[in-house]
Amino acid sequence: SLVTAVGEGRLDGFIGTKIGNPETPGTAIFAEAARAAGFDPAGSFVAQAYDAAFLLALAIQKNGSDSREGLSAALREVATAPGEVILPGEWQKAVELIAAGQDINYEGAAGSHEFDEKGDVPGVVIETVIEGPGFKDVGPVQ
Known part of the structure; x- marks a missing residue:
């Protein structure tokens, strides 16, 4: 208009x-699941909100606690390469890898969330x- x-x-x-939500495997998986659940995956900040919640839950799992202490470092660890790629909806896989002491790298509904040295996530x-x-x-x- x-x-x-x-x-x-x-x-x-x-x-x-x-x-935006770049075209990645994670964005495609999320879009399909969102449509199946009856909402628009392209809505403003829908994918970003999903990723924020999923990443926070992964960081709490990695940290072993929801305490603020260590949570920031855990967030970077679960969001940033290297590590086994975790896609939207792969909660159980992520929990098992974390419990086994393996690194994970969440590639989300809104794309990759690679933290830079300043703590920003570009892209x-x-x-x-x-x-x-x-x-x-x-x-x-x-």
């Missing part, structure tokens, strides 16, 4: 960003451009 209101062609080349924001009558996704902001 923005392009229609302003006029097609007037915004060509403009860029924007939106919260969950999608760059868009306006072309003709609508928006086109370019890909994750790097």
Whole structure:
């Protein structure tokens, strides 16, 4: 509706960003499960909320407690490579690997959650451009 209101062609080349879910095995699995449960997986922050809850639960499991002490380090450990890849819904697999002392790497509903040295997780924001009558996704902001 923005392009229609302003006029097609007037915004060509403009860029924007939106919260996004890149095409990965985890996003596909989540999208299928979400649709089966009756909700839109592309809704604003739906996949990100799922990942936040799943990652927190994994970090608590890894930490052995829901105490704040050690939780931040555990969160990074379960979210960041290296480790056995865990996809959305693979809770039991993750618990078994953690109990066995193996590293895991959650690849989620909203994509990868690799923490950098500052604690940021890049790549969950999608760059868009306006072309003709609508928006086109370019890909994750790097």
